[in-house]
Amino acid sequence: MSVTRPLARPPRGPGQTRAQILEAGRKLFAERGLHGVTTHDIAAHAGFAAGTFYLHFRDKTELFRVIAEETIELLRERLDGATHDSRGTRAAVRPFTDALVGFAEENRDLVRILFSRDSEAAAVEANVLNELAASIAENRRAQIAAGEFPAQLDPDVLAQGLVGLLARVLAWWSEDPERTSRAALIDTLVHIQISGTHPSGTHTEE
Amino acid sequence: MSVTRPLARPPRGPGQTRAQILEAGRKLFAERGLHGVTTHDIAAHAGFAAGTFYLHFRDKTELFRVIAEETIELLRERLDGATHDSRGTRAAVRPFTDALVGFAEENRDLVRILFSRDSEAAAVEANVLNELAASIAENRRAQIAAGEFPAQLDPDVLAQGLVGLLARVLAWWSEDPERTSRAALIDTLVHIQISGTHPSGTHTEE
């Protein structure tokens, strides 16, 4: 008696449910943070009953962690791809920034999750920003050792600062990309990085 | 011999209880965020029973707001005092940074509360950082209008970036001030600000 009933519900297939829960999680966590969302919300938003959530994730925290890790990986690949042959050099600044902004543009929700300093979230994820900062600091240290960078500047401060700067600007921009043009955004970020954190930084970039 | 009353109460005096609750709030909010703390925790930490909390604050949110506002005010006074005669100029950078670091040094808990981007907290306070950014952006716009600053840089991006940078560095340093010396911290922050966000920034600061 029942006919194929093409419900609004997305397709069910292997991995589909998990994917839909992940999708709902990304959206809701970005909007309301780890706490502002219940597992019921997520399941319902994904089109499933409450219990289904637990068939795919141990708990809410695990979902968050998975999303965070996926995102970190995604970002890392993107950045590595953009700067593979010039890591840490001045020439890498623009491609790096470009990749970062591109990522933010395409993954607005993820940016908000990743760059939040939600106290809960922080406890859950081994913060991306810390990793990024560590890698930047390492580069600086190498440059200082090689005499390419003023030794009196603290590489960790520089790295934390840079990371804080990028995170806040991207989170701010992701909230409303109308706030400034992509080009102006990138130019400004590149300028700051070059002049502020690269040796003998001047405004003439290339 | 049996004591019905809980404990020898902490010292009484006018406003003591409120002050103790505020103190406990600052500490616990800094450690665990708005949600990570219960009103019971706060009251107990202050040495009082649960109900006492509500004699002094309408609810948890109000306590948070009061702490945030107090802190903002404290910081504002400090920064204003340090830069009264040179706001927005290059000469103001070092005193401004010095005051900021001094504040962070003396109020480690407050810095963590203030500079958190806790999604809950954000809903409560009109984030300090936004205010700071707005004031910085305004300065930049004035400089651009006066031809003292490259027009192709976006003042909002610059301001958001600066604020993100300072907040993250201070929060990072407040977690463990052993991470770098006060002097190196200030020098590095001054360098970045001067070269990155002031006209014709070079490394020769003074």
Add this chain to the structure above:
Amino acid sequence: MSVTRPLARPPRGPGQTRAQILEAGRKLFAERGLHGVTTHDIAAHAGFAAGTFYLHFRDKTELFRVIAEETIELLRERLDGATHDSRGTRAAVRPFTDALVGFAEENRDLVRILFSRDSEAAAVEANVLNELAASIAENRRAQIAAGEFPAQLDPDVLAQGLVGLLARVLAWWSEDPERTSRAALIDTLVHIQISGTHPSGTHTEE
């Protein structure tokens, strides 16, 4: 061997839980009033855990309202059925009274809830008695206009009085139906209504 689950659950069926909570609510509200009962009490009495209550009702007030409305509807149908063709006439008095007493007999708990003048309850329900009084007053007014009823009597006073009379008697009787026989109850109520509130009331009813 140890049972984590609380108890063998009561019989399941569609709507069973809700029905059991309603049942418990009727009983407990009748006994102790809206405030004298906690949601825990109700859930426990129905054989469920505290949280289950909230799966079926928004809050205690909603349960009360639902019970009150159900009851009003039940009573209204009963009274309408009994007097359909003779509303407001003298001939309607006995069937009306009979239906009312029958209702009270079969729904002792509901009667106590409905006819309570609990200050809280009053805030919740648009009191049945007020409705009943309004409808009675309207009938009187029509009779007065038609010259069938002494104009010097106030229809609202009459209506409020009648309603107060019936409510109190039924509540009193419902507490313990042994207090008087059904027949004596009805005869007495009919007598009062006929003689007191109908034109040229005498003791010879039929």
Add this chain to the structure above:
Amino acid sequence: MSVTRPLARPPRGPGQTRAQILEAGRKLFAERGLHGVTTHDIAAHAGFAAGTFYLHFRDKTELFRVIAEETIELLRERLDGATHDSRGTRAAVRPFTDALVGFAEENRDLVRILFSRDSEAAAVEANVLNELAASIAENRRAQIAAGEFPAQLDPDVLAQGLVGLLARVLAWWSEDPERTSRAALIDTLVHIQISGTHPSGTHTEE
């Protein structure tokens, strides 16, 4: 240095505090019922601190009981004074009703407290209405024994009904005395009592 400070606060003298608390209690209980009022409210309304309440009354319930008992006594005296020489006779109906309405007129708050069927209140006070009903029922029984009243009518039903009628009408009228004139109110009540609950009741009252 301090001068006589004629505060809005009422006079303090022996018995004054207690009297003021009683006064506040009458007003607030009438407005919001036993539960709707806190001891803080009452004390504050009377112009005292919270603790003072307990210097004069054991607890909230006792205050309520005292008010209820005072009121019952007041009413009893009034009714007795009005009908001293004609209790239970037809001639007593008008003076009785007149006294009752007079009491309601002068003590609107008390009427609302007394005639409420608040489930809490009922538990506290030995309801006045029950006493009144008992005394009325007794009269009826005497009349029946003397052959002055139709034996087939149940005296308790009559008494409960009468009491319910009077209570509801008075509570209704006390809420807003503009609803009907004093004269119409009394005439209507007298009519109902005479015709409905007195032997051979007709409309010719005197």
Add this chain to the structure above:
DNA sequence: GATGAATGAGTATTCATTCAT
């Protein structure tokens, strides 16, 4: 796999009552 009713520990909040001052 999916369901969704049920669980029950957790938390904010209220308020009658006490007692040191």
Add this chain to the structure above:
DNA sequence: AATGAATGAATACTCATTCAT
């Protein structure tokens, strides 16, 4: 007598998590 800060038991309501179907 009066004060009013403090108490802490009581209670409504939420939500992560489980499990029989």
